[in-house]
Amino acid sequence: MRVVLSILIFWLVLLSAPLRAEVLDRAAIEPYVLPPYSLGELVNDNGVYQLLNSGGAEAGFVFQTEPLAPLPGFSGAPINLLVILDAEGKFIDVQLLDHNEPIFVSGLGQAPFHKFVEQYRGHAISTPLVVGTPYGGGDAGGALVYLDGVTKATASVRIAHESILAATLAVAREKMQGVNIGPPAYPDPDIKEDLTWADLLDQGLVGRLTVSNADVETLFAGTLWEGDDPEALSDPGGQYLDLYVVDLGPHSIANAVLSEETLAELAGFQAVTPNAAPLLLIDAGRHGLVSDDFVRNTAPDRISATQDGLPIALRDADLYITLHADMPEDLQDAAMIILRSDRRLGFDPSRPWTLTLQAARAHGMFQPQIGSQNLPLELQTDARFYKKDIVPRAVPPWVEALRGRSTDLILLAVGLMVLGIGMAFGMKRLAAHPRYGAIRLGVLAVMLGFVGWHGQGQLSIVTVLATMRTLWEGGSFAYLLYDPFSLMIWAVVIVSFVLWGRGFFCGWLCPFGALQEFADRLGRVLRLPKFEPSVKWDARLKSVKYVVLAAMIGTVFYNPASVDKVAEVEPFKTAITVYFVREWYYVAYAAFWLLLGMVTFKGFCRYVCPLGAVMAIGGLLRGRKWIERRAECGSPCQLCKVKCQYGAIKQSGAIDYSECFQCLDCVTIHDDPAQCVPLILKARKDKREIAA
Structure with a gap:
């Protein structure tokens, strides 16, 4: 006990430090x-x-x-x-x-x-x-x-x-209250109005911008490009730009403007790109909307747009356009283009936005210099035509985690249920099965391969320490939901404390424990010698895991930043989580325990494992003695004690459940009339009595 207290005090003094690391100050943030x-x-x-x-x-x-x-x-x-x-x-x-x-x-x-x-x-x-x-x-x-x-x-x-x-x-x-973090607006399909072109103009549902040649000349006055447009000079009153802008998103507006053929083509386009916001631009002036170099299905070179000071991405929808028969005749042959933006990028036609056309001129004959002036138009579609969907919300992280691992969780649940039922109601039949050894190795192989390497379900002391720290600091336990696979195993383990003690996890569900057991089997195949400590030293070494656990708990409260380093006493991460792909010293450490396991049965699990210490403490909740014993067990029969590789049977024959790994070897012996000494003696006595 003095040794245990001395080691614990040493760790507490060595690791004493503030409980919570401070966040970075200004000087530390500036370099970022x-x-x-x-x-x-x-x-x-x-x-x-x-x-x-x-x-x-x-x-x-x-x-x-x-x-x-x-x-x-x-x-x-x-x-x-x-x-x-x-x-x-x-x-x-x-x-x-x-x-x-x-x-x-x-x-x-x-x-x-x-x-x-x-x-x-x-x-x-x-x-x-x-x-x-x-x-x-x-x-x-x-x-x-x-x-x-x-x-x-x-x-x-x-x-x-x-x-x-x-x-x-x-x-x-x-x-940042002014930042728009709401959902995009979409045309309301329930709004159906019979509108005409005249209605659109009267209700302000069509944006219009007229610019004369004289207006453009005024814009270029005093610049290099003044007087470089002969047509503007010869016809100052002529229309340079007679622009109409129509939001085609609302179906009622599109019906009033487009022919049936174009409506059908637009409907097909929107079926493929449901998030597109189509805009019709008509120019009855001489601007022409795009330059001679414009390529269809690309961003227009003379048109731009902004909303809330941010650019709106526009692109040609590449649709053939014919107007409704009732549209004015002077617009039927005007320059037209349907542009599209993406509502998911924040564009909302029901809120104010600005469309800008560029008036461009060239100065000089050879390698001319290009100059431009902007012609802006403020626009906004009546909000009655739009609705905002409910914000698409990401489901809670634990739901995403469940969805992502649904198959693994189903398989794990079925496997744990079958194993639990077998242990609860069919343990004796399982232990008496002539192929029990092979069955047990098969279950351990599944635990190592599926639960460990594939499912990453190796439980760790890290979770226990994190839970303790959360309790101490009054934080949230929501982080446990992020790994539902391990959480399911933890739930089963906690229930198993009441039924069997520590044995169900340590003997059946621990992937590294399974790996150690396979190491022992390999040692037997290779005929390696066995090195087992004496009974006295076995008892002493079993207390080491409690010292390690106490030191780690001290680390949680006195130097929490070192918890991850101290937790490396577990070789689980190296052997199970990352498949031995780590720095050589971590691999050497994990390999040491596996090599030792070939000559000393599950040495890490029995003597050092801090998680095993937690399981042993949790096993105090055990509500029954689930392994049957006879009066003759311990005196005169010591067979189960001799055969138990875990040293979990006392001299008296009683089971030390804090060290029992539920291998069921003693159950097999207890119920086997060919192995159990009391049963053999009783059979001989009965035979003599019958003969007499």
């Missing part, structure tokens, strides 16, 4: 803000700074996620990221600052995590972002944007994703 931007003043108490452009004006905000959204990761500590957001709500950059996620710290390395957060650049907070792939595969066809996750670390990157969104939306709500 690159020109032409710079870091401005602190604007609130949560570490939000101004982002300044090259002219010193506010261009957005810079903030860390931990003060705004301290969501605990799998180490129990939040993942801290730096977000640089522009004034329009777009991510300029996202940088990973600090975290203790075990899979990245000493497993996959930092590069995949950094690569994941780089995907946010250029996306807007108005875009619903989710981690993973569209449910059901393929393209979701909606407004959701999917970010590629990281294999083996999906839970950690989901936590990082939630941290980024939660912190960013908190800043947007407080500092």
Whole structure:
């Protein structure tokens, strides 16, 4: 006991440090803000700074996620990221600052995590972002944007994703009320009005801009291009531009303008591109809308648009246009084009926007210089024709996790149910089966291959320590939902504490335990000698795992940043999570325990495993003695004790359930009349009595 207390005190003193690491200060943040931007003043108490452009004006905000959204990761500590957001709500950059996620710290390395957060650049907070792939595969066809996750670390990157969104939306709500983060507007199919061209003009549903030749000449007055348009000079009153702009999204408006043939062609176009916003431009002047060099199905070279100060992407819809028969005759032969924008990019015709046409001139005969002036037109379609859908929301992360692993979860649930029922109601029949050894090895192979290497369901002391830290700090346990596969195993293990103690997990469900058992079988095949400690030393060594557990618990409270390093006492990550693809010293450490397991039966599991110590403590909830014993067990019969490789049977014959791994070898012996000494003696006695 003195040794245990001394080691525990040593760890507590050595690892004593503040419980929570402080977030970066201004000096540490500035290097992350690159020109032409710079870091401005602190604007609130949560570490939000101004982002300044090259002219010193506010261009957005810079903030860390931990003060705004301290969501605990799998180490129990939040993942801290730096977000640089522009004034329009777009991510300029996202940088990973600090975290203790075990899979990245000493497993996959930092590069995949950094690569994941780089995907946010250029996306807007108005875009619903989710981690993973569209449910059901393929393209979701909606407004959701999917970010590629990281294999083996999906839970950690989901936590990082939630941290980024939660912190960013908190800043947007407080500092960026003017940013449009609502859903796109779509034409309301329930609005059906019988409109004519005259109705459209009277109700202001058609935008119109007229510019005479004289007006254009005035725009170029005093420039190099003054007087370079002979037609404008010869006919000042002539129409340079007589522009009509019609929003073809609402069906009632399109019906009043287009012929049936063009309506049908437009309907086919919208069926293929349902998010397109079609706009009809008609010019009865001499501008012509596009230049001679314009290529169909591309962006128009003389037309642009903006909304809320941001550009609207326009592109030719490449549709053949004929107008409704009732349209004015002077427009039937005018220049026409149907342009399209994408509603998902934020364009909303029911809100004010500006269409700008370019008046261009050339000066000089050889290699002429081109000059231009802008002709803007303010537009807005009546809001009655539009509706805004409910914001497409990403489902909760735990639902995404369930969907992504639905098949694995079903297979795991069925397997655990069959194994649990077998242990609860058919344990004796299973132990008595003539091929029980092969059956057990088959189950262990499934646990190693499916649960461990494929399903990444190796339980770890890291989860226990993170849970303790969350309890201490009063945080949320939501991070446990990000890995439903492991969570299901944890649920079964907790129930098994009451039924069997630690044995169900340690003997059947632990992938590394299965790997150690296969190592022992290989040692027997190779005829390697066995090295087992004496009974006295076996008892001493079994206390080591409790010392290791106590030291790790001390680390949680006195130096939580070191938890991931201390947790490397478990070789699980190396052997199971990353398939031995790690730095050589981690591989050597895991290999040591497997090589030792070839001569000393499951040495790590019996003596060092801190998770095994937790399981043994949890096993105190056991409500029954599920292994039958006889009065003769222990005295005079010691066969089960001698055969038990775990040393889980006392001299008295009683089962030490804190060390029992539920291998069922003693159950096999107990019920076998050819092995159990009391049964053999009783059979001989009965035979003599019958003979007498």
